[in-house]
Amino acid sequence: RSVLLTGISGFIAKRIALDLLDAGHVVRGTLRSMSRAQEVTDALAAHVSDPASLDRLSFAEADLTQDAGWDAAMQGIDVLMHTASPFPGSMPKDENELITPAVEGTLRALKAAQASGVTRVIMTSSVVAIEANDKGAPFDENDWSDPAHPRSTAYFKSKTLAERAAWDFVAAHPDMALTAINPSLVLGSPLDQRFGTSLELIERLMSGKDPMLPCFGFGIVDVADVSAMHVKAMEREDTAGQRFIASGGSMMLPDIAKVLKDAYPDRGIKTARAPDLLVRFLALFDAQIRSILPNLGTMPEFDTSRAQSVMGMEFVPPDEAIR
Numbered sequence: 144r145s146v147l148l149t150g151i152s153g154f155i156a157k158r159i160a161l162d163l164l165d166a167g168h169v170v171r172g173t174l175r176s177m178s179r180a181q182e183v184t185d186a187l188a189a190h191v192s193d194p195a196s197l198d199r200l201s202f203a204e205a206d207l208t209q210d211a212g213w214d215a216a217m218q219g220i221d222v223l224m225h226t227a228s229p230f231p232g233s234m235p236k237d238e239n240e241l242i243t244p245a246v247e248g249t250l251r252a253l254k255a256a257q258a259s260g261v262t263r264v265i266m267t268s269s270v271v272a273i274e275a276n277d278k279g280a281p282f283d284e285n286d287w288s289d290p291a292h293p294r295s296t297a298y299f300k301s302k303t304l305a306e307r308a309a310w311d312f313v314a315a316h317p318d319m320a321l322t323a324i325n326p327s328l329v330l331g332s333p334l335d336q337r338f339g340t341s342l343e344l345i346e347r348l349m350s351g352k353d354p355m356l357p358c359f360g361f362g363i364v365d366v367a368d369v370s371a372m373h374v375k376a377m378e379r380e381d382t383a384g385q386r387f388i389a390s391g392g393s394m395m396l397p398d399i400a401k402v403l404k405d406a407y408p409d410r411g412i413k414t415a416r417a418p419d420l421l422v423r424f425l426a427l428f429d430a431q432i433r434s435i436l437p438n439l440g441t442m443p444e445f446d447t448s449r450a451q452s453v454m455g456m457e458f459v460p461p462d463e464a465i466r
């Protein structure tokens with residue numbers, strides 16, 4: 144197949160590109176700037192099983208916030224794999240800085256696909272489009288985040304509204320088939336040293352700069368599993384019209400630090416749990432800590448039976464993905 148992979152410079156997308164090339168597919172990756180093309184090629188060249196597969200790799204310039212480039216990028220493509228979306232480490236003051244590119248960028252990619260007759264679409268959504276509601280764990284693919292829920296940050300809203308927009312778009316264009324992949328926090332090995340926000344959490348824990356860690360948890364999944372699910376979704380028509388949660392299990396932040404401390408005992412990694420009362424007090428003075436409060440003491444669990452039964456996934460355990 145010929146796949147248009149949006150945001151190929153991303154941590155997850157680079158891994159998907161590698162797996163697609165190794166499986167014999169043709170990959171055209173979108174970049175905001177072609178100046179990143181060599182860096183992405185180098186990252187892939189260091190890992191592909193056959194150097195000749197790089198002949199099947201090309202790039203196209205397209206920004207989520209602009210119309211230019213999308214139609215040209217889609218020429219000769221069979222499948223749209225849409226992974227590009229802003230994922231910053233801290234939330235902007237204006238939530239539309241995330242919501243607008245996520246939603247409008249998704250629609251730009253889908254419209255260009257539709258205009259050039261591309262009917263198969265795989266989208267990287269997130270569990271943040273699933274877990275912000277009062278239903279309680281375990282969450283499954285029938286659950287949707289409520290953008291008005293206290294746990295819905297700007298990022299949660301951007302992913303929820305972008306995935307909703309994609310389902311609405313394909314509902315209006317019944318010739319198109321969409322599969323959404325909804326990963327929890329993605330860890331595991333990056334292809335190079337330019338990786339996204341999720342591994343920055345591990346860098347921060349490794350640095351030991353926080354004397355204590357707030358007690359809240361999240362689902363964790365290995366990037367290899369997330370990538371494999373994108374490829375399987377494309378290869379299997381029975382995944383069309385469905386969402387698939389990607390998560391190997393959930394862990395509290397201090398326990399994640401303990402896994403790292405056991406693996407790297409000489410690094411001075413801190414694992415102490417900050418008392419909830421202290422976190423609440425510090426949140427009075429710090430917006431970043433304040434954003435944690437709705438999650439304090441919580442750890443979402445996810446039901447991944449759909450990915451296991453339909454795709455045959457056997458998820459890498461969280462401690463392995465962390466290490």
Ligand code: NDP
Pocket residue numbers: 149150151152153154155156174175176205206207208226227228229230244248267268269270302325326327328329330338339340341
């Ligand atoms: P990265 O930040 O590494 O990748 C994000 C990609 O989106 C980059 O290629 C980035 O381009 C691109 N992008 C951002 N804004 C724009 C824009 N305005 N126009 C064009 N491209 C843009 O993050 P990940 O690889 O971790 O995330 C990839 C996808 O997976 C995202 O959709 C994210 O929401 C989702 N996801 C990630 C999880 C995680 O824990 N990592 C968990 C669940 C979902 P550039 O390199 O130029 O900045």
